[in-house]
Amino acid sequence: IKLPFGVATPWAYKQWRDSLEVPGLLYAPQSTPWGELRNDLERPVFAKYPVLGLLKARLLNAPGVTAALMSGSGSTVFALLEEDADTAPILRAVEDEAGEEYLSFDTRIFSAQEPVDISA
Template structure:
């Protein structure tokens, strides 16, 4: 049976159940502690060995997503080829369902999925450790998507990851307003930002840990819709906790039941208007 020349793989989104910023490092990045949990929202990444001359082409179903070398999927494939010492003809298609600039790891997950797919199509020339090293050079969130576990604890700038047991399937609602948040901007403004009065920043104690996000401080200062949205979510019945994911702009609310999540999503669509992206989902759990 001939080896496959094409793979279609899911590329899951993530939320940060907590994100602590510990300080700025000498290399310009920030030291963090975070728990990343995959959720049941996914892009589909298709990778094909074209058999033609070396090079990479990329297409995407969403207008405005870059299809040049600035896309993390292409960066990942070029880094894979350099590490593996090969050069092939490749075609990538991204079927996007995760919004851009949302704090949900859409681009990072695509990059990790490309690394997995390329390695698999070429009969696994690189071990997982090498793929994780490549991933860390592409972006802080990329390594966690290479792990089979549904949850991971990140340290360093977030790139040092270890699998975490996560037995919960938490129903939730994701709400992303129609603006992105650049991650570098959020970290740059973290140290000088201040808390807004009347907004909950303190850790929300839950069975799975203390939910808190230190990047809410700079982001909430600039984008006042988000603290208002967090306060509104926490006032809704059945909401166990609400938080911004990563550097935003997605807010998420964990509910007691899936029925409550569906009802909250309808309320959120009315509250936020037609331009917001609202999605009911749940966390992936350890088997």
């Protein structure tokens, strides 16, 4: 989910050392089949742009979501979903938090062992 503003990466890194966690948001590493995911830049960015932290929280509470994090220094937040998850309630949660102005992309991850049919 990409919101209609950017976050300067140099700013996020400069703020990181003195940043504090926003109470009520999950910052702990999240386990996935590919290892643990975490983003230390969430602390300063969520403090300045609360909508990103709230969006992550809404995604984590949506049905079918197994993990959610901010990507890089923001303003993109992504979610990992169960294979058969319905994206409609997830996008409704996004609109409830962020409004209607955002970009979303539905992508799939395939392992090297799985044959991939790209003809569909």
